[in-house]
Amino acid sequence: MTMTDTTNYPRTLDATPQGDGTDGYGYEYLANAGYFEEPTSDTLTYDSNHDVKYRFSIEGSVRIAYFEFPMDDVPQDTPKKIAQELKRRTRLQYFWFFDPKTNRVQVFRASRGNFQFIYNPDIHTGTTAESKLDKLEQVSEDINVLFDYKDVVDRFYRELWDHRSDLASSLTTESGYTLSKQEELLSAQRIIDRLIFLYFLVERGVVIPVNDSKEMVPGKTDRVFNTLVDEHDDFWTLLRTVFFDRLNSRDADDVKFTGSYWLNVPYLNGGLFQPEDLTTTDGTTVSEGEELVVEDFDWEALISELNEYNWLLDGLEGTDEDESDTVGNLTPAVLGYIYEKFVISVSKVGDDVRLSDLDPSERNDLLSEGNSEVGAYYTGEDITDFKARRALWEGLLEKIDEDLNEGKEPRALNPDDLYRPGENQIESIESDQKDGFDVLYEEYETSPEVLEYLDSKLQELKVCDPAVGSGSFALAVANTLFEWRSMCRPNTDEYVLRRQIIAQNIFGVDILEGATEICKLRLWLWLISATPVDTTEGATVDERDEIPPLPDITFNIRTGNSLLGFTETAAVTGEQHTLGSSTMEDQLRQYGEDVRDYRESSDPEKETKRDLERRHDDLKEDLDEWYAGAQSDSNNNRLTMADHVDDVSAAWDSLNAAPQSSTTLSIKIPDGIPESIDGYLESQGFTTYKYKARLDSPALNKQGVEKIFNQLREHFSDPDDWSVLIEREYAGQDFREDKLDACHWPLEFPLVFMKYGGFDVIISNPPYGASIGTEEEPLLKSDVNYECQGASDSCEWFYERALDLVHKQGAISYIVNKSIAFYSSWSDIRRKIISETEFKHIYNVGLGFVGVDLETVAIIHTLDEDTTNQTPTVHRSRDLRSTTANQPEFVGWASQSAMKESETIILHPFTEEDDRIVSDFESCTDFTEYWHQRPFRGVYILGDDQKNIVEGETPFIDDNPALQRYHLDSDGVRYIDLDNLTESNRKSAEKTRQPRLLFKVLRGSRVVVYMDETGRFASTGDIVNAPVETTDSPYTMSSLFAVLNCPVVSYYVHRMVYNESTETARNLDAPYIENIPIPPISDERSETLSAVANYTLFLNQYCSDSSPENGANELAEFFVRLADALTTSLYFDLQDDTAEMWDTLEGNIQNINYTQWADDRFSTGPYPEAETERIYDIVMGVYSSINTSKMRNLISDVENSPIARRIDEVLNR
Incomplete structure (x- = not known):
């Protein structure tokens, strides 16, 4: 029953x-x-x-x-x-x-x-x-x-895309104004956002049908919306009434539902339902609520699609029956993930493209790319949880330490119970994935004094995501704070805690307005999910508890460019204008206090908010001017920008934005300047070139500018045939909201910076490889604004900015491209964070994003220059090569001192065997000692040359996979005529034809090197060529080649250089191979090793060529094992018996002329059959003389030594 x-x-x-x-x-x-x-x-x-x-x-x-x-x-x-x-x-x-x-x-x-x-x-x-x-x-x-809700996200995303495009196309204005495509899409997105919000409100019962007697008549969400769209011919007018006249106003009546039923819509405020100001194409500002019109949009189709889903405001809700007749559950979190996909996809194809207009392959590629960018949100909750909990604990710990220093802590709190990452801690804490709060709570869960104290400290935390997006990390932080505060105050109302958290603790900035809107929506829904709502059928709606209005978090989640703008209140430009001046400081402080009072008001006035927004805009205008005036390089030369202008008005504004004495007006005509235009421009003072004309220090009035534009328009029918560019100093107008939109942090979050000096915690997944516009590029690539310029990447700048956004003991929790740990181009920011912060936790995520061939690492650290004795914990995903097994596993500790010495972020703790391996490298010399020339890439034969390649005499390694450890795959070698190439390609190809070692692109963990001792081959651009010189050393090219192919070198490159990265392809360019350790060797052993290397090369090439059945494969395998054992023994004093291995070989080795054989083998002549048989017999004879059980045991002893086993473990895990 x-x-x-x-x-x-x-x-x-x-x-x-x-x-x-x-x-x-x-x-x-x-x-x-x-x-x-x-x-x-x-x-x-x-x-x-x-x-x-x-x-x-x-x-x-x-x-x-x-x-x-x-x-x-x-x-x-x-x-x-x-x-x-x-x-x-x-x-x-x-x-x-x-x-x-x-x-x-x-x-x-x-x-x-x-x-x-x-x-x-x-x-x-x-x-x-x-x-x-x-x-x-x-x-x-x-x-x-x-x-896992990936399927739901994919389906909803696909269906919603075209509805959004159709809605944007249906928008117009009451007075006939025209909106830009971007404004149309933003407006369409806002309408859909609000409609989705309304779905959740109906699902929750906040918005509910009532009868004439005001008695509640709850119904299923899909039926409510079906009725609404059926009963209202002008559905947009209905939505506008609900949004702007009901949810946004206390003085409102119910909305007609059907028959004698009404829809009860309470006042919620919050900012989401306030009409936006829209800017038309002619610059007029109109109100969304008064002007926006929707014509001929299929609302029934959109509602029908939305009704396919089960809407769950709280993931703990839902019944068995709910899931039986829907295509899946939609929660606020899912909407955030869908929005992330929208952002990525729009960036790929443009705002106004319909999915249905793309051909199937384009559509699938687009959806796949969208998945790849947002994949972490499908499977990355383990990542966000790890980052949020560890970072928040560090922020909380800093506040407790501050009280400990001042003697303000509770008497019951023992400082020894505070968890601090490091080797002196209990390993099980990290193994069980506990955080510092878990440990402390277990100790004091029965102490009201300590719990109350911890709750008060948690309330003080200020946490910001400077690339907040749709709020993934904001929600992760909110959930963690709610969990911890609930543990401290289990009897406190859930709604009260959540409201305090989103109003007091959570902050964020994003350059995309749509992203910040979704972030705020998710935070509001998170709060509403905890709001008690009575939906008892037949009860009077007026008698239920009032639904509390939403807090306005507009001042917490801001839109702007996080990388541009002031970050501190210190002096910024000259003697006269400073943010630290009393006038500006007082204005910022007063503005911040007024914002605080507005947020804390139980019923804030709309006019108060409008006044705050006006004051904000006035202050920003001043700061934009000061910021522009501060843009100079290290030699105090003003930075300049390239302003592309489309019309006379824009050109005139730009020309007058900065001193004309430092301004240049340029006209570009890609097909060449026609004679008539050339003459006209010269008459106006321009200096003309073939494709460009420039006028320095233009003294034009507006009519003069207009004449130039008219002249160009009259001559060219296509506006793409010419462009106007103004190169000038930066001006305040360039940093307005509609331009670069600089985020001045002391203005956007005044009390955080004026009172506390910055945030307690910065947490983010900053954009990696984001494109930057020509207007902002000089600012970001200025070493005055950002001293770290090695990678010239948005992620690098976001990391440096984070150091400026936290206060002097603040915590940073970033997940970034793993390249930061070892690539030379990231050395600037790597050195900075290693020297200026204390590393607390390192989490090697690996391939943590579905569909993205990019490895990442999460780092949690605090600002502090005393980093000498830090031993951060090291975690790794359960499977680094999987995008769905991101559960962190504790693997040990790392030494920050070692990181300083190696200038590498250590992602894998060292074992005793690792320590011994590395210590033995100290007796080695660097590979650079043997360089005859700095290693370089081969030649990419592209374009017409690729089409015009003809057969010739030169063997060309045209395929990187052709390089194998001890042979070449013949399918990857083609014979070409170099003289038929363009001069540049021919020279590049000829450059490769010298004695050298060839390094294959690293895939996986094994370094693959091939030897071209005569320069017989030309090689493709993926291959790194290392010309070597061994004349003044015991090494020969063959013995050096054998060493570079041994497991020890693979261990060094994989572990010490690339930190065990599992990226699919890494080119072994000079910076990554220059310090490969080369062990000492005697002349006698070098000669022996050279012979073994030549045997191995010959046998493996012979087997690859002919697939023999005479036991040659077993022979080749034996000599590969022997070469590995010999080279490994050169690095480490493994055992006394290795000397016997060398001595046995030295008495039985016979040299072969591998060089001549290889020249003949890779020529265009016949295969050297007779020489092949002769050499094979020699090698077989040597094999017969040394293939004893004793020799095999000696090889096995080397392979089974603790060091060799450790190397094998690292290379194969």
Whole structure:
């Protein structure tokens, strides 16, 4: 039966495992999957007069509780109530409910937001059941597979794209003004955002149908919207009424629903429902609420699509039936992920492209690219959770330490109980993925004094994401703060805590207005999900508790360019204009205090906000002017920009923005300046060239500018045939909201900077490789603005900016391209953060983003120049090569001192064997000692040369994969006539034809080197050529080649240079191979090793050429193993018996003329059959004389030595 009488269900519910667990997905299934290590039981009061006894474990890879009972014995919402109460009172992450009668499974995930999974065999059938069962079967690998919503994101994204484009195309204005494409799309996106918000409000019951008697008549969300779109011919007018006249106003009536029913819409405020000002193409400002018109848009199609989904404001909601007739669940988090895909896709194809207009391949490529950029949000919650918790703990710890220094801490708090990452800590803390707050709470969970103190410190934290996007990290921080504060204050109203968190703790900036709107929407929905709402059918709506208005977080989440603008209140330009002057300082402080008062007001006035916005704009205008005046290089020369202007008005404004004495007016005509235009421009004082004319220090009036434009327009019918460019100094107008939109941080967050000196925590996934415009490029590439310029990448600048945005002990938590750890181009920012911050945690994420061939690393550190004894923890994803196994695993500690010495960020802790390996490198010389010429790339034969290649005599390695460890794949070698190439390509090809070692692109962990001792080959551009000289050393080219091909060198490059990166391709250019350690060698051993290397080259090439059946493959394998054992023994004193290996060889080696054989083999002449057989017999004879059990044992001893095993482990893990 279904439990309906809520008064008769058991007072104490024993939900511990009862049966043998052999059926379904119960306790035994989870225990076998390893989720219940050291289980224990506890009892919880989850409802008035009702307790539940349950089993749980916090010692394994996840913190999980298990409940087993028949669902028909309790009310339907019992699991939800239990999960909600446990979430507030414990640090458990997962709650697994199993019905032994029906095999029903319900799982809640409470960490990193709320998520739910339900499988009910009685309801779920067909493909729905198959999908759910498939996920359950994968739980043993990763429990989070239950909450994967990638398919829902992909579908909703595809469907919404064209609706958004159609809506934008349907927009016009009441008075006939024209909107730009960008303004149309922003307006369409805002309408959809608000409509989606309205869906959640209806789902929650905040907006609810009522009858004439004001009695509530709750209905399913899809039916409500079907009725609305059916009953209102002008659906936009209805939405406009709901948005602007009801949700945005206290003085409002209900909205007509259908018949005698109305839609009750409460006042929510919050800023989302205030009409936006729109700028028309002629510069006129109009109100969205008064002017925007929607014509001929198919609202029914959009509503029909939205009704396909199950709308869940809180992931803990939802019933078995909800999922049986919908295509999936839509939550606020999913909307954020969809928006991320929109941003990426629009950047690829432009704002106004419809998916349906693209051909299938373009559409699939676009969707794939969108997935790749946002993949971390499908599977990266482990990443965001790790970063948020560790960074927030460091921020909290700094505040506690400040009180400890001043003697303000609670007497009950023992400073020794504060967790500080480092080798002196208990390893199990990190192994169990606990954070500092977890450790402290376990010690003081019964101490009200300490918990109250911790809560007060948490309230003080100011956390910012300078690339906030749709709010992924903002929500991760909010969820963590809510979890911790709930543990400190378990009896405090959930809504109160959430409201305080989004109003006091969370800040963010993004350059895209649409992104910040979505971020605010998600934060509001997060708050509304905790708002108590009575939806009792028949109850009077006026008698239910008032829905509290939303806090206006407009001043917390700002739109602007995070990389441009002032970051401090110190003097910034000259003696007269400073942000530190009393006038500006007073204005900023007063503005900040007024913003604070506005935010804290229970019912803020709209006029107050408008006044604050006007004051903000006035202050920004002043700061923009000062910032422009401060833009000079290190020699105090003013920075200049290239301003592309499209019309007379823009040109005139630009010419007058800066002193004309330092301004140049240029005209570019790509097809060449016609004679008539040339003469006219010369008559106006221009200096003309073939494609460009320039006028220095133009003294034109506006009419003169207009004449130039008219002359060009009259001559050219196509506006793309010419362009006008004004090169000038930066001016204040360039940093306005509609231009570069500089973010002056002391203005946007005045009290944070005026009172605290910056944020407590900066957390972000900053954009990597973002394109920059020509107007901002000089600013970002100025070493005055950013001293780190090695990578010239947006991520590098965002990292440097983070150092300026935190206060002097603030924490930074970034996830960035792993190149920062080792690539030479990232050395500037790497040295800076290693020397100026204390590393706390390093998390080697690996390929953590679905569809993105890019490895990342997360770093949590604090600002501090005393970094001498730091030993940060090191974690890595469970599988670095997987995009779905990002669960962090603790692997040890690293030394920041070692990082300083190596100028590398260590991603893998050293074992004792590693220490010994590295110490033995000290006796080696660098590979650069043998360079005859700095290594260089081969030649890329492109364009017409590629088409015109003809056969010739020169063997050309045209395919990088052709290089194998000891041979060339013949399919990758072609014979060409170099004389038929262009001069530049011919010279580049000839340059490669010298004795050299060839380094293949590194894929995986093994370095592959090939030897061209005579310069017989030309090589392609992916191959790095290293000309070497061994005349003055014991080494020969062959013995040096053998050393470079040995596992020790692969270990060095893979571990010491590339930090065990698993990127698909890394070119081994000079900076990455110059310090390869080359061990000392005697003349005798070099001669022996040369012979072995030549045997190995010959045998492997012979086997590759002919696939012989005479045992040659076994012979080749033996000599490869022998070469590896010999070269490994050169590096390490492994055992005394290695001398016997060398001595045995020296007495039996016979030289072969490999060079002549290879010249003949790779010529265009016949294959050297006779010489091949003769050499093979020689090598076979040597093999017969040395292939003894003793020699094989000696090779095995080297291979099985602790050091060799460690090298093999590193190369193969």
